[in-house]
Amino acid sequence: MPLALLALTLSAFAIGTTEFVIVGLIPTMATDLNVSLPSAGLLVSLYALGVAIGAPALTALTGKWNRKYVLLAVMSLFVLGNVLAWQAPGYNTLIVARILTGLAHGVFFSIGSTIATGLVAKEKAASAIAIMFTGLTVALVTGVPLGTYIGQAFGWQTTFLVVAVLGLIALIGSAILVPNNLKQPPAAKLSSQFKVLLQPRLLLVYAITALGYGGTFTAFTFLAPILEQVSGFSSSTIGLIMLVYGASVAVGNIWGGKMADSMGPIKALSIIFAALATILVVFNFTAVNPIAAVATILVWGAFAFGNVPGLQVYVVQLAEKHTPDAVDVASGLNIAAFNVGIAFGSWGGGIIVDKAGLMHTPWVGAVVVLVALALTRFSGRLDKRANQTEQLQPKLA
Numbered sequence: 001m002p003l004a005l006l007a008l009t010l011s012a013f014a015i016g017t018t019e020f021v022i023v024g025l026i027p028t029m030a031t032d033l034n035v036s037l038p039s040a041g042l043l044v045s046l047y048a049l050g051v052a053i054g055a056p057a058l059t060a061l062t063g064k065w066n067r068k069y070v071l072l073a074v075m076s077l078f079v080l081g082n083v084l085a086w087q088a089p090g091y092n093t094l095i096v097a098r099i100l101t102g103l104a105h106g107v108f109f110s111i112g113s114t115i116a117t118g119l120v121a122k123e124k125a126a127s128a129i130a131i132m133f134t135g136l137t138v139a140l141v142t143g144v145p146l147g148t149y150i151g152q153a154f155g156w157q158t159t160f161l162v163v164a165v166l167g168l169i170a171l172i173g174s175a176i177l178v179p180n181n182l183k184q185p186p187a188a189k190l191s192s193q194f195k196v197l198l199q200p201r202l203l204l205v206y207a208i209t210a211l212g213y214g215g216t217f218t219a220f221t222f223l224a225p226i227l228e229q230v231s232g233f234s235s236s237t238i239g240l241i242m243l244v245y246g247a248s249v250a251v252g253n254i255w256g257g258k259m260a261d262s263m264g265p266i267k268a269l270s271i272i273f274a275a276l277a278t279i280l281v282v283f284n285f286t287a288v289n290p291i292a293a294v295a296t297i298l299v300w301g302a303f304a305f306g307n308v309p310g311l312q313v314y315v316v317q318l319a320e321k322h323t324p325d326a327v328d329v330a331s332g333l334n335i336a337a338f339n340v341g342i343a344f345g346s347w348g349g350g351i352i353v354d355k356a357g358l359m360h361t362p363w364v365g366a367v368v369v370l371v372a373l374a375l376t377r378f379s380g381r382l383d384k385r386a387n388q389t390e391q392l393q394p395k396l397a
Helices: 003-033 037-061 067-086 091-118 122-154 156-177 190-197 200-220 223-229 235-263 265-286 290-304 307-322 324-355 358-396
Strands: none
Touching: 003 037, 003 067, 003 091, 003 122, 003 156, 003 223, 003 235, 037 091, 037 324, 067 091, 067 156, 091 122, 091 324, 122 156, 122 235, 190 200, 190 324, 200 223, 200 265, 200 307, 200 324, 200 358, 223 235, 223 358, 235 265, 235 290, 235 307, 265 290, 265 307, 265 358, 307 324, 324 358
């Protein structure tokens, strides 16, 4: 395995940590910054919005640049954003820092796969991408709970400092180890993205992605205050609970991929969305009991991210039929759709907390996921209708 791939994996670990660690620190940050819980939740939304904008727009604008230089620029922006968060004198500066790191995140994962495959032989391309994305999975399992613990013990600013240091190490590693002569893929044009966005079948899947994720983040964004105020856990315990959640997410991601492979994306997504909506409703009742709450979170994690492989596979399948010359663009826009869901889910959850209270977020999130389920079933019916039409055409001819 090329050492340069380890630098990419460390970058993915740092980026994954900084995206989700804030969920465990929201109560602490809200108190320290003297803002409401919904305002603290906006720090999740604005980061995700930065990712959603950064992935398609900035990737297209830098499409003709040398891949290594783009990588170094992106990681520099990431380090700068986290240093700014560490030194932020107030809430407004922190907002700017989160948007900057979100933009860096979006571009990194858009170009990261291309760089990873350029480091290895063609037959090892899939393994190289898997290794890089392992950094993101490990971040959910270890980085987020560890970052939460550091924030609780030494102040939330310290968490951003640690992430900035990790990003700096990854930046230096990439500067030394990633070669300058990487193969330059064709630039992703903005016109190609508009072409994908004009395709109704792909827009339907992007809506499913945004709603499926948005429903989860309506409640997940405010998990830490729920655990403190409703379940009765101390702030120092939140990191351990995030560890349980992260381990469950890692298992669920693998399991969700196997389901999508064995039974097809529509059936797998239907099962996952139905189970996820059920768990969110159940959490409304189990949150009051510490043991039952943790047990529910363990199951929740398995389904919360289990839809990712199925949604990505489904987008690629549809893109190969409807926009065969823009499959990569279609796949990248689905990543943007995930983050649009996170942004609006967190924002909507903040409104619910402000107007109705914390414990209304899980059941409202369940309703949003059920809408994603309904759209998934509808999309499946469209697929069947299209397949039947294709089968009839040769007979008619």
